[in-house]
Amino acid sequence: MKPHIILKLKSPVDSVMLPHWQHLITHKAVATTKIHSEIDALLSKYNIPVWTTQEYKPIAQDWNQAELASDLHRIYRLILRQDNHIPPKLIQEISLLPIVESVDMGEIARAELPAMHSRQMSVMTDSSSRDAIHLNEAHELFTQGHPEVTIAILDTGVNLNHPEFEHLLLPGSDFVNIIDGASKFLGDYLDSDDIPEDEVGHGSHVAGIIGAKGEKMPQGVVPQCRILPVRVLGAMKQGSRRVGAGLVDNINSGIKWAIDQGADVINMSLGIQHTGGGLPHLDVVEYAKRRGVTIVAASGNDGREKFYYPGALPYVIAVGAVDGLGNIANFSTYGKQVDLVAPGTNIYSTYLNNDYAFSTGTSHASPFVAGAVAMLKSYTLEKRGYRLSDSQVKYLLKHTADRIDSRFKDRKAGFGKLNLIDALRLLEYKLLGNGG
Numbered sequence: 001m002k003p004h005i006i007l008k009l010k011s012p013v014d015s016v017m018l019p020h021w022q023h024l025i026t027h028k029a030v031a032t033t034k035i036h037s038e039i040d041a042l043l044s045k046y047n048i049p050v051w052t053t054q055e056y057k058p059i060a061q062d063w064n065q066a067e068l069a070s071d072l073h074r075i076y077r078l079i080l081r082q083d084n085h086i087p088p089k090l091i092q093e094i095s096l097l098p099i100v101e102s103v104d105m106g107e108i109a110r111a112e113l114p115a116m117h118s119r120q121m122s123v124m125t126d127s128s129s130r131d132a133i134h135l136n137e138a139h140e141l142f143t144q145g146h147p148e149v150t151i152a153i154l155d156t157g158v159n160l161n162h163p164e165f166e167h168l169l170l171p172g173s174d175f176v177n178i179i180d181g182a183s184k185f186l187g188d189y190l191d192s193d194d195i196p197e198d199e200v201g202h203g204s205h206v207a208g209i210i211g212a213k214g215e216k217m218p219q220g221v222v223p224q225c226r227i228l229p230v231r232v233l234g235a236m237k238q239g240s241r242r243v244g245a246g247l248v249d250n251i252n253s254g255i256k257w258a259i260d261q262g263a264d265v266i267n268m269s270l271g272i273q274h275t276g277g278g279l280p281h282l283d284v285v286e287y288a289k290r291r292g293v294t295i296v297a298a299s300g301n302d303g304r305e306k307f308y309y310p311g312a313l314p315y316v317i318a319v320g321a322v323d324g325l326g327n328i329a330n331f332s333t334y335g336k337q338v339d340l341v342a343p344g345t346n347i348y349s350t351y352l353n354n355d356y357a358f359s360t361g362t363s364h365a366s367p368f369v370a371g372a373v374a375m376l377k378s379y380t381l382e383k384r385g386y387r388l389s390d391s392q393v394k395y396l397l398k399h400t401a402d403r404i405d406s407r408f409k410d411r412k413a414g415f416g417k418l419n420l421i422d423a424l425r426l427l428e429y430k431l432l433g434n435g436g
Contacts, residue, residue: 003086004106005078006055006249007039008283009099012074021053021077022253035076038097043078046090050078055249056284059260070287072256074101077249102278109251109272109280110243112301113156113202113235114361116351126348126358128324130218133342133368134421138375142424145222146378149387151210151265151370152258154251155203156244157196157231162204164212164220164350165227172196172229173257175250196231201352202244203229205359206269208350209367210374217348217356221371221420225378228263230254233270244270252284259293264377264387267370268297268316269363271308271333280309289315294390296370298362300333305411312337317373317394320412321345321365328404328412332362338414339394340401342368372397372420376427383431396423396430 019030034040035052043050055075058064063073086105094103130136150170160169174196198204211227212220232254233244258266266288272280288295297311299320311318320332321344329344344365351357373393380388400423401416409415
């Protein structure tokens, strides 16, 4: 992807709707090179020719109320037509224009991916993670999910032909550039397409925790729900480390796309630190809030008190990890943003090439909670024919979590350890008309 600038104006440009950046990939004839006279003059001053595009695509022909209220209609992507360096002074001068609310350069998000370990242990050694949240009991007494409830997985993609996912996956999308094996993205444009195949294994592992059929591993939390795979991260090598990599702006586009495809829950086992400008993902998370979509994200794996986004945004459920003994894992990032903790060490799940692997991290705690959200929404849909609201789901989870001490909320554990069976029992109690 050529360098680009993300521009949020105080009012939308007074013209017909600009082409969406994805449309420009294959339809360069629709390219537009102007946006506003004052901005155009600055781009000309610094000799930075651009294509101007909409950052987000409306769900219908025109922007709906949720999109307008979330300001998505006045966010633009200016894609450089040449591989020029964007002068910081240009960004500064654009930011000073009265018509501009914010301006940032496109940023590549990087996050270390947990290592995957092959099946050197018996599958049964990981039944403890599912037992810790009382999953088997929840399946027997309540539900295994509902096929009309969809969980979007924004990650490195999914092993699309894995037997654990047969009849489970919905048609997904890929929002990632081609990435080489060393240090950078390749290609002038995003090679986004409709094939979110996983080349790393991280997203496949997450997907198995949520929805695996249980053929050669413990069943996923909601094997009867549907999974929407959305590839927003590729991988790079930095020395001996493996890191996930993707443009922050394209992660945002993946969130918007998943919402518009009808996702009820979005799992984001990823996080980026705030490096300046507006908070990452804020506008599109506001859109999710207005559409009633629950977002669950990993808190991070540095074992320190830090904010990683989107988990640090108030609307998002941030999930930390506990070890096999139920103690807070030493790698689990903590702080006031953490809402819940769930199993996150030596988790056994699906992997590349129709295989299975163990992995450790808050990345693997998050899908347990995303699956729990889907299960609560599924049970209500089965019994009452409607979906729980996001606020109702959060109420159930936080009031049934197993607290680690007498405090209502803890900096490391949030409201406590996920207790799926108690959340379902409280839900049933409420559905029967008790307690409000």
